[in-house]
Amino acid sequence: MPTLTYIKGLPTPAGELNSLGLTEFEMFLTAYSSVFHKAACETANHLLTVNSFHESSWNTYLQKTYGISRRQSSGAISFAQGAVDASKEHRKLHIKTLEGKLRSLKYWITKSEKRLSDSTKFYAKKNWRNSKTGCRFPLSCSLKFRNTNWNNLRFQIHNKKRRAYKLAKQIEHLRTSSFQTIIPRNQVFVVGSKDESFGNQVCQWDGHTLKFRVPACLESRFGKQVITKLGNFDRNINRLPKDGAKTWHFFRKHNKWNAAVKFTPVAIQPVSRHSAYGCIGIDLNPGSIGWAYIDKDGNLKSHGQIPLQIGLPSGKQDAQIVNACLQLTRFAHAFCCPIVCEKLDFSTKKEQLGEHGRKYARMLSAWAYSRFYQLLDSISSNRGIYLMKVNPAYTSLIGMVKYARQYGLPSDCAAALAIARRGMRLTEDIPGSITAYLSVKDGKHVWSLWNQLNKLIQKSSIKRHYFYAISNWGSLVKRLSEPSGKSKLRH
Numbered sequence: 001m002p003t004l005t006y007i008k009g010l011p012t013p014a015g016e017l018n019s020l021g022l023t024e025f026e027m028f029l030t031a032y033s034s035v036f037h038k039a040a041c042e043t044a045n046h047l048l049t050v051n052s053f054h055e056s057s058w059n060t061y062l063q064k065t066y067g068i069s070r071r072q073s074s075g076a077i078s079f080a081q082g083a084v085d086a087s088k089e090h091r092k093l094h095i096k097t098l099e100g101k102l103r104s105l106k107y108w109i110t111k112s113e114k115r116l117s118d119s120t121k122f123y124a125k126k127n128w129r130n131s132k133t134g135c136r137f138p139l140s141c142s143l144k145f146r147n148t149n150w151n152n153l154r155f156q157i158h159n160k161k162r163r164a165y166k167l168a169k170q171i172e173h174l175r176t177s178s179f180q181t182i183i184p185r186n187q188v189f190v191v192g193s194k195d196e197s198f199g200n201q202v203c204q205w206d207g208h209t210l211k212f213r214v215p216a217c218l219e220s221r222f223g224k225q226v227i228t229k230l231g232n233f234d235r236n237i238n239r240l241p242k243d244g245a246k247t248w249h250f251f252r253k254h255n256k257w258n259a260a261v262k263f264t265p266v267a268i269q270p271v272s273r274h275s276a277y278g279c280i281g282i283d284l285n286p287g288s289i290g291w292a293y294i295d296k297d298g299n300l301k302s303h304g305q306i307p308l309q310i311g312l313p314s315g316k317q318d319a320q321i322v323n324a325c326l327q328l329t330r331f332a333h334a335f336c337c338p339i340v341c342e343k344l345d346f347s348t349k350k351e352q353l354g355e356h357g358r359k360y361a362r363m364l365s366a367w368a369y370s371r372f373y374q375l376l377d378s379i380s381s382n383r384g385i386y387l388m389k390v391n392p393a394y395t396s397l398i399g400m401v402k403y404a405r406q407y408g409l410p411s412d413c414a415a416a417l418a419i420a421r422r423g424m425r426l427t428e429d430i431p432g433s434i435t436a437y438l439s440v441k442d443g444k445h446v447w448s449l450w451n452q453l454n455k456l457i458q459k460s461s462i463k464r465h466y467f468y469a470i471s472n473w474g475s476l477v478k479r480l481s482e483p484s485g486k487s488k489l490r491h
Helices: 024-049 055-066 070-124 149-176 216-222 314-335 347-351 358-365 369-382 395-407 411-423 446-459 464-469 473-481
Strands: 004-009 187-190 203-205 209-213 225-229 247-253 256-263 279-284 288-294 300-307 339-342 387-390
Touching: 024 055, 024 070, 024 187, 024 209, 024 216, 024 225, 024 247, 055 070, 070 149, 070 187, 279 314, 279 395, 279 411, 288 314, 288 411, 300 314, 300 395, 300 411, 314 339, 314 369, 339 369, 339 411, 369 387, 387 411, 395 411, 395 446
Parallel strands: 279 339, 339 387
Antiparallel strands: 004 256, 187 247, 203 209, 209 225, 247 256, 279 288, 288 300
16 A cells, blocks of 8 residues: 655744753654664664574564663664665666666767778778768868867767776676665654554654653653644645554754654545546646647547746746646546556666767756656545556657647647557557558557658658648658668558
């Protein structure tokens, strides 16, 4: 079951403040966090050194060593276990990212050396001036840099090789070095259970007052328990149940203690119907979000764009994303349908940013794609709207070829229409006037035809804006495929 976490700052009523300007509960958390930190650090070191971990015996050891209860020591073990697992997973992801960058570098180096080698062989021929094909990388000189493009490419290859050597050594070091886990200070973690009163034996909250059972090592200073008025967690859609396990996490941030409660949320009455009755497709771009609603027959009924601003600080960008997600959920609530989006993964593309230029890197890194989908999933689930994720293959091409001119749509709305139809499991056959000029064997998937069309368009000089003016794609594909000499008529 998915879980949610609500966070709020600990209130500081004037009647509970002492001479230091702190409440009794804050004084207790400060004292107990040092004990918790020592127990969590020792647990993390133990987890990193042993092969098999016996939680029961180690729990008993922590109780005797630090004077805490069994439930409190379980919180320290869970906190340390999470930190150790996170460090190991981060190490795997780090190595995977560096390996991807190394592969991209080696591919670029091989390709560039091949360009130089072919160009050298071309100019070594006696009759190179009469060549019909020409040179793939002709020699030229830059007056600005006072150097040739060949020397410039050799210099880039040299620097890329140095970078590749450094990455190889870094990967080798990461594979052999020991793990390092950081346990932050000023943290208190208490694991709850559904069989305990108020969902937690140590930290109990009745909706207004919070009671924390003091460990034996601090009873002489704070007594059996400390109490504070926490209040409730105000939310527009509150899914915090009265029963069930509640795991509490207290942490200090910006010189203020905060309380976070983790729980299994209350089920929401679903609003969206089955995708067979219609869907809303969305296409995310750095400057806008295109959306399109289709009915049960797959026909367009409504569409629009949500403008987005690029280059905002993280806080303003999150607010902008939340507003966009709320607009999409209002549309889905009005149409009683699910939202369909692309299942995107930019990890591989981001590994190759160094070989694609600054403009491509800026375009890919300027917008928080993963953050948008994370917030959209959270907001839609809170409102009973189902979020579907589909394969993004050729959705933009399908939208531009089939629907942009037909409905007069912009590129993002046309792609959103193709995404919505894919969410309804509708096929996207390529126009019959195009298939005659694409060499694909019978029985192949329809994406094989779209793949060939995509390659032909990429090789040509057709700009995206001109897709609207193309009335006969068959004649265009015929003209693009004929010079290659590889097109064959299908029988």
